[in-house]
Amino acid sequence: MPTRAKPLRKDAQRNRDLLIKAAQELYAARGLDVSLDEIARTAGVSSGTLYNHFPDRADLIGAVFADRAGTVVRFAEQALAMDDPWECLVHFLERICELQAADRGYNDLVCRRVPQAPPTEGHVRGYELMKQIIERARDSGALRSDVTLEDMAFVTWGTARTVEATAHVRPQAWRRQLALMLDGLRASAAHPLPEPPMRPDELADIMRECS
Amino acid sequence: MPTRAKPLRKDAQRNRDLLIKAAQELYAARGLDVSLDEIARTAGVSSGTLYNHFPDRADLIGAVFADRAGTVVRFAEQALAMDDPWECLVHFLERICELQAADRGYNDLVCRRVPQAPPTEGHVRGYELMKQIIERARDSGALRSDVTLEDMAFVTWGTARTVEATAHVRPQAWRRQLALMLDGLRASAAHPLPEPPMRPDELADIMRECS
DNA sequence: CAAGAAGTTGACGGTACAGTCAACTTACGG
DNA sequence: CCGTAAGTTGACTGTACCGTCAACTTCTTG
Numbered sequence A, B: 001m002p003t004r005a006k007p008l009r010k011d012a013q014r015n016r017d018l019l020i021k022a023a024q025e026l027y028a029a030r031g032l033d034v035s036l037d038e039i040a041r042t043a044g045v046s047s048g049t050l051y052n053h054f055p056d057r058a059d060l061i062g063a064v065f066a067d068r069a070g071t072v073v074r075f076a077e078q079a080l081a082m083d084d085p086w087e088c089l090v091h092f093l094e095r096i097c098e099l100q101a102a103d104r105g106y107n108d109l110v111c112r113r114v115p116q117a118p119p120t121e122g123h124v125r126g127y128e129l130m131k132q133i134i135e136r137a138r139d140s141g142a143l144r145s146d147v148t149l150e151d152m153a154f155v156t157w158g159t160a161r162t163v164e165a166t167a168h169v170r171p172q173a174w175r176r177q178l179a180l181m182l183d184g185l186r187a188s189a190a191h192p193l194p195e196p197p198m199r200p201d202e203l204a205d206i207m208r209e210c211s
Numbered sequence C: 001c002a003a004g005a006a007g008t009t010g011a012c013g014g015t016a017c018a019g020t021c022a023a024c025t026t027a028c029g030g
Numbered sequence D: 001c002c003g004t005a006a007g008t009t010g011a012c013t014g015t016a017c018c019g020t021c022a023a024c025t026t027c028t029t030g
Helices: A010-030 A036-043 A047-053 A057-064 A068-080 A085-102 A104-109 A121-139 A149-166 A173-185 A200-209 B010-030 B036-043 B047-053 B057-064 B068-080 B085-102 B104-109 B121-139 B149-166 B173-185 B200-209
Strands: none
Touching (some): A010 A036, A010 A057, A010 A104, A068 A085, A085 A104, A085 A173, A104 A149, A149 A200, A149 B149, A173 B173, B010 B057, B036 B057, B085 B104, B085 B121, B104 B149, B121 B149
């Protein structure tokens, strides 16, 4: 089945691409708070055209980051191809955090008050692969047995603000934070945890709401 | 030496207090992005009065959080009164994170794009005490030897977004994240770190700019 | 209890942004 | 190459916010 139900007119497609490109660049550089007017201006079209293609702000964000789920899936697959289960986990988390560090928009998306990204099938697949990564690392005895997939959100959230804060002065600082966190995730480091892990549905709620 | 250079008029003092109280409550509940108009409205005064007392947004924020440095100092002193150096560190960090969790305004202040909080002498004292806490824990052999005071920023930044994200669904989730991070800070968990620690002046830059 | 100093008011001007729409322009099928 | 559907434009409305100020009110002091 082909992608488009309605084959977009030539100029319309061109403008759509220009808008997504402009939005992508502005988001990457300055986060998701860029005004829609500025995106239209940067793309060289009028604001009306923007609203024509993307009625809601979320539509534009969705279009810009549509491929990101696929990128994450690729990272996960690359990681799973590695021999050592622990290295696999480390490699995957590093890649994710690099993505956050390289794109402020994506960093925001991770859980800022963003007008709702719709959960695609790519997300589901990424979720499955991440589960594999975690389970493999845990079964190998390298990852502590009391952490869950949901705990990985702590890595992401933890990195998120550090990336923002240190972007200008020390853009690699998050690597140090991640390394400290990883040392805390090793089975050999395990001490009892105070709070039960988040349930999958709780995490889904959190991702969805972002009040 | 008394506090005031100019003894404020009675009603002026009352309005000032009302404004600070209103700002404090709104900040705590919704973060630092509350509009100045709303603060004035909540306090029951006109916007002109607000600008009269606090010409700049930073002045108001400064007034609201003037006592926070003192609170941190108290926490540090309480912690240092404890016997076990490791417990001392844990206790202190938990208190700080509890502060973040209880007050969205403070959580923002930790390093959001905030219009500059002026560094007071209370800050300096807090800094000194924190240094003591770290050194004690390190000298005792409980805290890994390759972490510095500046690394504690990772704890704060890490907690910051987690608190935001989980506030509604799992307000205590940060405790689990903190516990994982603490396990990574133990000497027994130490693996080589990839990035050199932030220098004090770098961290100061980061806190100051918040571009 | 004056009288002026100190403080307050709320309407006002300016700016930035979201979103709409009638008039115009362009592309495409026949 | 023409007619129409598809798409674009940019001015416009509405809203929310910051910050100012001249006229007004309240406190204080002698």
